[in-house]
Amino acid sequence: MSFADQIKEKLDQARKRAWAPFQPVPQEVLEQRLSHCHRCENYTSAIDQCQLCFCIMSQKAKLTGSRCPAGYWNKHEISDQKPGI
Numbered sequence: 761m762s763f764a765d766q767i768k769e770k771l772d773q774a775r776k777r778a779w780a781p782f783q784p785v786p787q788e789v790l791e792q793r794l795s796h797c798h799r800c801e802n803y804t805s806a807i808d809q810c811q812l813c814f815c816i817m818s819q820k821a822k823l824t825g826s827r828c829p830a831g832y833w834n835k836h837e838i839s840d841q842k843p844g845i
């Protein structure tokens with residue numbers, strides 16, 4: 761592999777890692793997350809908002825890199841990520 765190809769591959773890996781937290785989670789993960797929120801003492805259903813992070817949960821729960829500030833659920837790992845540069 762040429763030096764230019766190695767640089768291109770490293771840049772592709774970096775781009776994938778940078779965007780990974782903003783990828784959508786699978787539907788079952790979204791449903792699990794929202795089921796925690798909907799039963800949570802910090803959730804205000806009238807405005808769909810967490811009172812700890814102030815996020816709109818129907819949007820925040822969709823993102824791979826999101827996590828619950830109270831630790832009820834964590835970020836979703838993407839299995840095809842390669843180790844760091």
Ligand code: SF4
Nearest residue numbers: 797800803810828830
């Ligand atoms: S993100 Fe966590 S603390 Fe906030 S409403 Fe959902 S489960 Fe509760």
